[in-house]
Amino acid sequence: MTINPAPTDALLVIDLQNDFCPGGALAVPEGDQIVPLVNRLAQRFEHVILTQDWHPRGHISFASSHPGTQPFATIEVAYGTQTLWPDHCVQGTPGADFQPGIHIPHAALILRKGFRREIDSYSAFLEDDHTTPTGLASYLRERGLKRLFLCGLAYDFCVRYSAIDGTVAGFECSVIEDATRAVGLPGSFEDTKMALAEKAVRHVLSSSLLAG
Ligand code: VGL
Ligand code: ZN
Numbered sequence: 089m090t091i092n093p094a095p096t097d098a099l100l101v102i103d104l105q106n107d108f109c110p111g112g113a114l115a116v117p118e119g120d121q122i123v124p125l126v127n128r129l130a131q132r133f134e135h136v137i138l139t140q141d142w143h144p145r146g147h148i149s150f151a152s153s154h155p156g157t158q159p160f161a162t163i164e165v166a167y168g169t170q171t172l173w174p175d176h177c178v179q180g181t182p183g184a185d186f187q188p189g190i191h192i193p194h195a196a197l198i199l200r201k202g203f204r205r206e207i208d209s210y211s212a213f214l215e216d217d218h219t220t221p222t223g224l225a226s227y228l229r230e231r232g233l234k235r236l237f238l239c240g241l242a243y244d245f246c247v248r249y250s251a252i253d254g255t256v257a258g259f260e261c262s263v264i265e266d267a268t269r270a271v272g273l274p275g276s277f278e279d280t281k282m283a284l285a286e287k288a289v290r291h292v293l294s295s296s297l298l299a300g
Contacts, residue, residue: 097234104241105186132297139201141201149170211250
């Protein structure tokens with residue numbers, strides 16, 4: 089199958105930042121390996137949007153903000169269950185910078201998320217209270233963008249929730265399976281596959297987008 093990106097399609101590159109790559113604070117296995125592929129995919133799209141996980145110090149998602157807890161444990165917070173992480177993507181630090189191999193000069197929007205201390209935001213559309221919008225849906229609608237292809241990090245967190253919220257907001261979402269990698273907490277990869285299938289989010293391969 090060949091997919092030719094249309095002028096109403098956008099590539100959404102999720103959180104391709106140093107802290108999510110090997111050597112980073114919350115390294116996703118092989119996270120850096122998708123960078124050349126993402127660069128090539130981006131050339132096929134007129135519209136590219138990058139997201140950037142962007143937390144203040146003392147963010148609610150950091151285990152260090154909750155004495156007595158460890159990274160990867162979960163706690164209950166006002167908006168539900170929160171997985172705790174090592175401190176990562178702290179605003180203005182090198183870990184929050186984009187992976188230096190990314191070369192997408194025509195990307196029109198960099199959307200920062202997770203910048204409120206009291207709410208995490210996996211999704212590029214809604215913060216984790218599932219209510220507070222980031223503004224992305226309005227941006228896409230105003231620009232006439234209808235179909236989204238998602239890549240980046242991490243498959244089982246920010247890619248997952250962005251694809252689901254994007255679908256609920258009325259955008260046709262596909263995940264480019266080989267241009268993403270998972271954190272891989274117990275069961276998280278399998279849960280994500282099921283959750284995306286349930287919302288009719290498609291999985292496509294980069295080859296189908298690069299062929300045409
Ligand atoms: C992410 C965990 C914490 C992600 C962000 O980008 O998938 N995961 N913050
Ligand atoms: Zn984060």
